[in-house]
Amino acid sequence: MASPTIPITPVKLTAKDFKSDQEVRWCPGCGDYSILAAMQRFMPELGIARENIVFVSGIGCSSRFPYYMNTYGMHSIHGRAPAIATGLSVSRPDLSVWVVTGDGDALSIGGNHLIHALRRNVNLKILLFNNRIYGLTKGQYSPTSELGKITKSTPAGSADSPFNPISLALGAEATFVARTIDSDAKHLQSVMRAAAEHQGSAFVEIYQNCNIFNDGAFELIKDSGTRDDHLIRLEQGEPITFGADQQFSVTHPAGSFGLKVEAGGEALVHDATVDDPAYAFALSRLSGSDLNTTPIGVFRNVQRPSYDELITKQLVDAKAQADGTPEQMLDGLLAKADTWTIL
Amino acid sequence: MSAGAKRVEQLDRVVIRFAGDSGDGMQLTGDRFTSETAQLGNDISTLPNFPAEIRAPAGTLPGVSSFQVHFADYDILTPGDEPNVLVAMNPAALKANLADLPSGADIIVNTDEFTKRNLAKVGYAVSPLEDGSLADFAVHPVALTSMTVGALAELGVAKKDGERAKNMFALGLLSWMYSRPFESTLRFLETKFAKRPDLVAANKAAFQAGWNFGETTESFTVRYEVKPARMKPGTYRNITGNQALALGLVAASVRSKLPLFLGAYPITPASDILHELSKHKKFGITTVQAEDEIAAIGAAVGASYGGALGVTTTSGPGVALKGETISLAIALELPLVIVDVQRAGPSTGMPTKTEQADLNMALFGRHGEAPLSVIAPKSPSDCFHAAIEAARIALKYRTPVILLSDNYVANGSEPWLLPSADELPDISVEFTTEPNGDDGRFLPYLRDPETMARPWAIPGTAGLEHRIGGLEKADKTGDISYDPANHEFMVRTRAARIEAIEVPDVEVEDADENARVLVLGWGSTYGPIGAACRALRQRGLPIAQAHLRHLAPLPANLGEVLAAYEKVVIPEMNLGQLAHVIRAKYLVDVVPFNQVSGLPFTAATLENMLEDVVKNG
Numbered sequence: 001m002a003s004p005t006i007p008i009t010p011v012k013l014t015a016k017d018f019k020s021d022q023e024v025r026w027c028p029g030c031g032d033y034s035i036l037a038a039m040q041r042f043m044p045e046l047g048i049a050r051e052n053i054v055f056v057s058g059i060g061c062s063s064r065f066p067y068y069m070n071t072y073g074m075h076s077i078h079g080r081a082p083a084i085a086t087g088l089s090v091s092r093p094d095l096s097v098w099v100v101t102g103d104g105d106a107l108s109i110g111g112n113h114l115i116h117a118l119r120r121n122v123n124l125k126i127l128l129f130n131n132r133i134y135g136l137t138k139g140q141y142s143p144t145s146e147l148g149k150i151t152k153s154t155p156a157g158s159a160d161s162p163f164n165p166i167s168l169a170l171g172a173e174a175t176f177v178a179r180t181i182d183s184d185a186k187h188l189q190s191v192m193r194a195a196a197e198h199q200g201s202a203f204v205e206i207y208q209n210c211n212i213f214n215d216g217a218f219e220l221i222k223d224s225g226t227r228d229d230h231l232i233r234l235e236q237g238e239p240i241t242f243g244a245d246q247q248f249s250v251t252h253p254a255g256s257f258g259l260k261v262e263a264g265g266e267a268l269v270h271d272a273t274v275d276d277p278a279y280a281f282a283l284s285r286l287s288g289s290d291l292n293t294t295p296i297g298v299f300r301n302v303q304r305p306s307y308d309e310l311i312t313k314q315l316v317d318a319k320a321q322a323d324g325t326p327e328q329m330l331d332g333l334l335a336k337a338d339t340w341t342i343l
Numbered sequence: 344m345s346a347g348a349k350r351v352e353q354l355d356r357v358v359i360r361f362a363g364d365s366g367d368g369m370q371l372t373g374d375r376f377t378s379e380t381a382q383l384g385n386d387i388s389t390l391p392n393f394p395a396e397i398r399a400p401a402g403t404l405p406g407v408s409s410f411q412v413h414f415a416d417y418d419i420l421t422p423g424d425e426p427n428v429l430v431a432m433n434p435a436a437l438k439a440n441l442a443d444l445p446s447g448a449d450i451i452v453n454t455d456e457f458t459k460r461n462l463a464k465v466g467y468a469v470s471p472l473e474d475g476s477l478a479d480f481a482v483h484p485v486a487l488t489s490m491t492v493g494a495l496a497e498l499g500v501a502k503k504d505g506e507r508a509k510n511m512f513a514l515g516l517l518s519w520m521y522s523r524p525f526e527s528t529l530r531f532l533e534t535k536f537a538k539r540p541d542l543v544a545a546n547k548a549a550f551q552a553g554w555n556f557g558e559t560t561e562s563f564t565v566r567y568e569v570k571p572a573r574m575k576p577g578t579y580r581n582i583t584g585n586q587a588l589a590l591g592l593v594a595a596s597v598r599s600k601l602p603l604f605l606g607a608y609p610i611t612p613a614s615d616i617l618h619e620l621s622k623h624k625k626f627g628i629t630t631v632q633a634e635d636e637i638a639a640i641g642a643a644v645g646a647s648y649g650g651a652l653g654v655t656t657t658s659g660p661g662v663a664l665k666g667e668t669i670s671l672a673i674a675l676e677l678p679l680v681i682v683d684v685q686r687a688g689p690s691t692g693m694p695t696k697t698e699q700a701d702l703n704m705a706l707f708g709r710h711g712e713a714p715l716s717v718i719a720p721k722s723p724s725d726c727f728h729a730a731i732e733a734a735r736i737a738l739k740y741r742t743p744v745i746l747l748s749d750n751y752v753a754n755g756s757e758p759w760l761l762p763s764a765d766e767l768p769d770i771s772v773e774f775t776t777e778p779n780g781d782d783g784r785f786l787p788y789l790r791d792p793e794t795m796a797r798p799w800a801i802p803g804t805a806g807l808e809h810r811i812g813g814l815e816k817a818d819k820t821g822d823i824s825y826d827p828a829n830h831e832f833m834v835r836t837r838a839a840r841i842e843a844i845e846v847p848d849v850e851v852e853d854a855d856e857n858a859r860v861l862v863l864g865w866g867s868t869y870g871p872i873g874a875a876c877r878a879l880r881q882r883g884l885p886i887a888q889a890h891l892r893h894l895a896p897l898p899a900n901l902g903e904v905l906a907a908y909e910k911v912v913i914p915e916m917n918l919g920q921l922a923h924v925i926r927a928k929y930l931v932d933v934v935p936f937n938q939v940s941g942l943p944f945t946a947a948t949l950e951n952m953l954e955d956v957v958k959n960g
Contacts, residue, residue, distance in 0.1 A: 020810065022822065051805045056645070059813075067810050067823065072802040074648060075812025076641075077671050083638035087645030087653070088802075091604050091629055095649070095802050113641070116634035311629060318624030326597040327764035329626065334590060334761050337580040338378050338527045342571075 003123055003199060005093035005312075009049035015040040017050065020070040026061060031182035031208035032129065036068055038188040043069075046096065046196055053096045056085040058105040061136050062129035062208070065100040079110020082117040085124050090311050096196070099126040103144040104134050107163050111143075115172035120307040121200040125192075128165060128205050129182075133214035146289035151213075166284035166299055169203040170277050176202035177280060178298045182209060183222055187233075187296065194298050200306040220291045232286065234297030239267035242293075250286065250295075258282050261293050272301040349558070351566045356415035357521065358423030361513070362440050363432030363453075365398050365408045368510035373410025375514055375531060379523035381581040381758055384571030385414040388870065389756045390422035390943070395611065395694045402456070402464045407439040416570040420870040420877075422755060424945035430513055432456060432487070435465045446479040451516070453509070455488035483562050487512055494552035500545045508549035515553025522568045525550065575760055582759045584723035584752035585612070588682065589619035591730025593626055595680075596652055598731065599738055599770045602627040604646035606639035607656045611694040612750045613684040616656045636664040640681065644668060647677045650774060650801035652734060656682040659701045660691070662745070663708070669743050670709045671813050673837065676788075676797045678737035680730070685749040687941045696941025697750035699866055700917035705745040706895055706924065712834045714841040716740070717895040719747040721869035724759035726752060729892065735770040740844050741796040747894070749916070751943045752867040775800040778807065785809055787821040795840035846893040848900040853887035854880055860957050861908035863933070865891040865921055867943065868914055874946035875953055884957045894921070897928070905931045912936055912956055914949055 018040040026032045043053070053071040057063035059078035066073030072095075076084050081099045089097045099117075106114045106128050117124060133151070134140040140153040144165065148157040169177045176198040180191040188206070195202035207218045221231040228244045240250035249267035251260050259268070259282045272280070280300035287294040322329060359376070363369045370391055377389050390411045399406030413423035428449045431437035433456035444450070457470050471477055472484060491512040492505035500508075511532075518525050529547060536542040557563050582590075596603035607617040607630065621630040629646070633639035640655040647653030655665065662669075662683045672679045685701045687693035705717045716736045720729035726748055733744040775798035778785045785807040788797050800807040809821060817824035818832055851861070852873075864872045869890050876888045889904055891897070905911055905925070913922045914936040922935035936952050938944055 022810075049805065050808050051803055054802050066812070069810075070808055072808055073810035073812075074675075075810065075814065076644075077667055077813055080637060080641045080668065083633065083641030084645035084648075086633075086638070087604060087606060087631065087642030087647075088649045089645075090631065090642070091602065091646040091651045092649040092802065112634055113638050116638065311631075315624055315627065315629060319627060321625050326600075326626065330594055330597045330764040331761075333593065333623065333626075334764070335578065335580065337582070338382060339578050339580045339761070340382050340384060341578045342384060342574050342576050 006096050008047045013044040018043045022067045029211040034182050038185045042189045042192045048096050055098045056081045057100040060102040060105045062102040082113040086122045089123050103130045103142045107143040118172040118174040118201050123306045123308040125195045125202045129208040131208045131210035132217050133210050135210045139213035165205045170281045174203045175200045175302050177300045179205045179296045181207045221294050232295040234270050234295050240270050241267045272298045349566050354567050354569050358413045358426045359428040360411040360426035361430045362409035362436035365406045367432045369408045369410050372510045372514050375528045377412050380414045382524050386418045386572040387414045388422045391754045402461045404435050407435050416572050420874040424947045434461050438465045449481045451483045453487035454484045455486050491549050508546050511546045511549035512553035515550035516557045519554040519557030577760045579758045581756050583756040584726040585615040588726035588730050589616045591727035595731045595734035598767050601652040604651040605630045605654045606633050606642035608636045608639045610658045610661050612753050613656045613658050636661040640665040640668040654680045658684050658686050659688050666709050670713045672743040673713045674813050676741045679743040680733045680737050682746045684753045693941045698916050702920040714838050716744040719866035723752050723755050723757050738772045749867050786819045789819045842896050849889050849898040851889045855885050858885040858887035859909040861887045862912045863889050871944040871946045875949035878950045902929050
């Protein structure tokens with residue numbers, strides 16, 4: 001589990017061990033509480049000592065997360081958490097580094113760092129809390145808000161189309177891409193587990209309810225009366241079907257680039273390890289702003305060397321060439337030029 | 344290659360400028376000539392000057408690239424004001440540099456390039472070689488290109504490859520003229536073209552042809568010698584500021600016993616530092632070429648948090664982008680070195696030209712009260728020691744430090760007496776491994792009473808798990824705090840702890856101790872100011888010189904030094920940024936002297952200005 005470079009502790013930890021002494025200051029009813037609780041319950045499973053776990057966040061409601069975890073943590077600046085975490089992860093392969101971010105933090109101001117962390121495949125677990133709104137600045141539309149969204153900054157409706165975070169991550173060459181929901185603790189933990197086991201960047205979009213500025217944004221796939229007909233649970237090796245009676249199937253019509261939802265039809269069998277990202281991308285396109293057919297679970301889970309591994313290997317190979325003490329090598333380096341001596 | 348039978352004259356100093364098209368290899372030619380000159384033991388100072396365009400249109404004025412080298416049998420401080428010799432590879436190179444030449448200067452021109460078309464490109468209706476306009480100079484017309492091609496034809500070298508070796512012909516000729524030892528150049532060619540033996544042979548042959556031409560032609564009747572300078576005993580190499588800075592960072596890593604982590608984004612004129620450090624992984628150095636300037640410093644902050652010596656290297660535009668992250672590092676109180684190789688601004692400005700106009704940004708360019716330490720190297724080799732000093736302050740005081748180099752010192756070069764690694768300062772610090780609170784708690788903002796630094800407890804240390812961030816922190820505990828009194832205390836503490844950093848006193852050079860005028864400089868103006876002061880003193884005009892390496896905090900004795908003189912003059916390559924600081928802090932009505940041409944001061948410019956101040960007050 002986790003990375004082979006991260007030491008495992010024999011000490012059995014509990015959820016309580018991961019609670020810090022700080023008072024949690026999210027709004028009552030915020031979806032962040034359930035994500036925090038799920039994380040604290042899941043963490044002991046990792047078997048990693050608290051001191052070897054670091055949470056790095058940016059700015060936004062979700063980014064207060066590190067203060068509440070009794071591990072090492074840094075609440076940094078807006079959008080930059082993936083960059084800061086890259087420096088930490090690359091220079092400290094013995095740490096389990098988690099990035100907590102939001103839709104504004106990761107996809108707007110920090111978009112560049114997110115896509116580059118993913119393409120490099122830095123060994124980071126990136127949790128994107130997507131509530132489709134700017135909460136901490138009190139209710140402006142975000143890069144995942146639906147087109148036409150009326151907010152404080154868009155009284156006539158937003159004119160920009162939203163990102164699909166899963167599609168974006170896949171386009172950025174991510175090796176692990178998943179989606180889950182704040183209110184489904186069991187699913188949340190199963191996705192966290194899969195992300196933690198992945199070597200390299202793991203990108204997890206978490207639909208998270210902001211009950212103050214965008215309440216009910218994900219109600220269609222949360223409400224027990226509607227969710228069965230709109231929520232598609234991806235299970236590795238299982239046919240992709242959904243509906244109260246599993247009456248709907250995700251199919252791949254012959255001659256089509258995309259996937260389709262049909263009543264009946266021959267359901268595709270889900271395989272997140274398919275090398276061609278076109279499959280996961282097609283899955284990601286089933287859901288739009290309307291959430292009408294929304295897959296959750298692991299879309300893509302493939303292996304390629306992590307940035308950390310490649311950089312570490314270069315360092316190890318170079319250090320094997322060391323000849324002498326650091327000071328002796330430095331003397332050699334300084335004199336590695338045309339020199340002359342004055343007597 | 345035996346010495347010729349020509350008359351040999353002794354000179355004490357010479358300034359040569361190699362000038363040609365961007366693609367003519369003038370930087371390489373100048374570099375090799377410098378290396379040969381260094382081998383001989385002359386003191387040297389060099390100044391490359393090139394356009395930002397990699398290959399501007401051939402034969403045009405904007406495409407001219409030059410390299411000036413000043414060498415002497417005594418110690419020198421600048422690359423020289425006026426070239427005694429100009430090597431002009433084409434009409435553009437002649438036209439662009441002619442105004443800098445004193446009358447009587449030698450001009451060696453490549454006549455093959457003086458075609459109608461090339462003359463027309465730079466606005467010569469008649470060739471200046473034929474219209475008498477160069478009568479004040481000693482012009483040596485040499486068919487450089489055709490002679491190179493001719494010499495290489497017998498080796499079977501194609502005309503195109505032969506033409507490209509003409510810079511080696513020029514180097515051979517100049518090496519002959521100034522009696523330079525050439526073994527290092529031959530060795531260099533063997534290494535550079537190791538995979539192309541044909542090019543090794545062609546370039547060596549071109550060099551030899553240039554040398555032989557000098558020996559046999561009647562156009563050159565005199566050979567010159569410049570005896571070695573009397574320099575401190577020891578082993579020397581020639582080094583540019585960027586190389587020295589990179590090696591200084593390696594040394595800082597060795598002497599702090601910490602892995603060096605560089606986050607950088609390519610930018611002129613700082614990229615060479617990234618190139619150099621990326622070669623030295625065996626020292627445990629990690630270099631990350633980030634997606635942008637912000638990510639570069641972000642990664643360095645992340646690495647510092649993890650216990651590395653975090654460094655980011657850039658130029659002014661990059662520092663502007665990094666401002667918010669520098670502020671974060673100030674709040675986190677983590678060690679960080681930010682290297683700014685200044686170039687002419689604002690905006691993209693003139694990326695390959697020098698300026699000192701980022702001082703205000705370094706001192707003040709962040710939101711909130713965000714103090715940090717600033718230091719500036721005074722010469723190419725000083726970049727080595729300044730880098731170690733920056734790391735020392737960053738590590739000991741847990742603060743970001745901005746190291747203000749500039750294009751002049753970064754690309755200029757000089758001989759450097761190699762230090763011994765064992766004798767470099769020990770800048771190691773200890774990580775905190777035990778709780779520091781009374782009740783066994785860890786208090787991440789409980790300060791060391793001596794340095795006011797907070798503990799550096801890195802992830803992986805059991806029992807010290809803690810959270811830090813950019814939000815205001817309560818004193819000692821580091822918990823989030825919006826308490827008014829606490830914020831007041833923390834802001835004042837951050838300012839006080841930077842002011843309390845121990846830096847060496849500024850030294851005053853006042854040979855006769857009777858000067859009434861002090862000239863105060865900082866950074867790369869040290870050379871030209873020093874040369875101007877020497878010239879004045881030789882003429883019996885007393886002047887005192889002080890040079891600041893530490894700009895924040897300023898040396899403790901500076902106020903006293905300033906008060907001891909009737910007049911204080913501050914020459915800067917900006918519109919008076921240090922002058923502003925000195926006036927505000929010490930209430931001294933300093934005389935600013937400013938130049939923002941993208942070029943360094945000449946010693947003569949400063950000598951004239953200072954003479955006026957000394958004589959007329």
